[in-house]
Amino acid sequence: MAVNAAERSAMDRALQLARRGPRGVNPQVGAVLLSPDGTVLAEGWHHGAGTPHAEVDALSKLAPGEARGATAVVTLEPCNHTGRTGPCAVALIEAGIARVVYALDDPGAASGGGAERLRAAGVDVEAGEQAAAAHALIDGWLTAQRLGRPQVTVKWAQSLDGRAAAADGSSQWITGPAARADVHRRRAEADAIAVGTGTLLADDPALTARDGGDLLPHQPIPVVIGSRPAPADAAVHRHPHTPLFFDTHDLHAVVADLHARGVQSLFVEGGPTLASAFIEAGLADRVLAYLAPVLLGGDRLALTDIGVASIAEARRLTVEEWVPLGPDLLAIARPAEPHHTPTDEGAA
Known part of the structure; x- marks a missing residue:
């Protein structure tokens, strides 16, 4: 399923939200949740180490069940590991998210693999939307991860x-x-x-x-x-x-x-x-x-x-x-x- 206009616009917004987060141990990430008809339900971004990740930050602004059937548009692949917070991939699955559109794959050996976990749970996943812009945003973090x-x-x-x-x-x-x-x-x-x-x-x-x-x-x-x-x-x-x-x-x-x-x-x-x-x-x-x-x-x-x-x-x-x-x-x-x-x- 191709990325639609509402999802592209949401990725633009998610990149803007990501810039609000601090540069540091964790990457700057933004997320936008869309209803099935493309209406923005909630927004979130990562506020720093130890705080909820962007996806969970956005989900926290909705009532239980309100995200069921929604699309999550995220600048980085939802994480698949437990650190100071739980796996975002699991949080999205438990919230009933039906589709995830993200820009960049998570390069972490432990944190990567969220897309695979989402697909295994029946979530439709689309990767690579505005990958270049997302890469430019967290280039320093990606380089530090590699080195x-x-x-x-x-x-x-x-x-x-x-x-x-x-x-x-x-x-x-x-x-x-x-x-x-x-x-x-x-x-x-x-x-x-x-x-x-x-x-x-x-x-x-x-x-x-x-x-x-x-x-x-x-x-x-x-x-x-x-x-x-x-x-x-x-x-x-x-x-x-x-x-x-x-x-x-x-x-x-x-x-x-x-x-x-x-x-x-x-x-x-x-x-x-x-x-x-x-x-x-x-x-x-x-x-x-x-x-x-x-x-x-x-x-x-x-x-x-x-x-x-x-x-x-x-x-x-x-x-x-x-x-x-x-x-x-x-x-x-x-x-x-x-x-x-x-x-x-x-x-x-």
């Missing part, structure tokens, strides 16, 4: 000769206003932003995302990695979010902790030691290198040791885009092939 950690972007700014700072350590500003505005826009797209304690002590960064002097609506959670303590008056303490401090050099442990907190994307701001450590650990999914037409010389390199001893071990990148930003140039690149660390091999 088992946040997607990591490593950013640095450098002179044309590969330096991150002048001989005296000063680095403000290597790049111009257009490049700096681009950085702030990309910060605002991330769930968290990380620096090492060296950068925190040297530059006292606020780790906010700004448009000029104004804070942008979304602010990444500040993350500080390293063993040196932050001064009590450090700017990061005035961030809208409480900063997270990790007194460790184990980056795999850091990203695992962030993943458990629901962080889907991590923006590594620096400095060179931390950026190099993420690359060496094979945790850099994307690189943003801002190149300024200036020469600095000296030994303040944008990257330090990344575990490359010979040209055969070079970390090859695929440049996806070159972006002119005033006099500067941004290279957006991804690893040409996944880097396998000893930790990866040991877990295989």
Whole structure:
């Protein structure tokens, strides 16, 4: 049975509802319940970890029996497992839902399979309606599910000769206003932003995302990695979010902790030691290198040791885009092939 106009319209609405939910451990999901004649009976969305899923949220707004024979339009395949809440597939079956239209298959080994369970119970199921839009909505969550950690972007700014700072350590500003505005826009797209304690002590960064002097609506959670303590008056303490401090050099442990907190994307701001450590650990999914037409010389390199001893071990990148930003140039690149660390091999 093809998707009809009322169901397509309901999926549009379900995608809008999904955006109301928070980004986090669980995906953003929206649901709309339709009567057999296409009238909207109820709407719902997932309000966060531990709360009813979108389908159950919508069902809770109806009287017992009112959903019998109805159609559920959902942005993600109804789940098929018991976590903090019960399986949505079972809730739909017990409510008497006759048809389910959903956009994306649930990729979870435990949570997937809801469509099969629904069909086995005699529910008509249609998958794939507006799948691209649904994928774009929860792309960060899907990536984090696949990786088992946040997607990591490593950013640095450098002179044309590969330096991150002048001989005296000063680095403000290597790049111009257009490049700096681009950085702030990309910060605002991330769930968290990380620096090492060296950068925190040297530059006292606020780790906010700004448009000029104004804070942008979304602010990444500040993350500080390293063993040196932050001064009590450090700017990061005035961030809208409480900063997270990790007194460790184990980056795999850091990203695992962030993943458990629901962080889907991590923006590594620096400095060179931390950026190099993420690359060496094979945790850099994307690189943003801002190149300024200036020469600095000296030994303040944008990257330090990344575990490359010979040209055969070079970390090859695929440049996806070159972006002119005033006099500067941004290279957006991804690893040409996944880097396998000893930790990866040991877990295989």
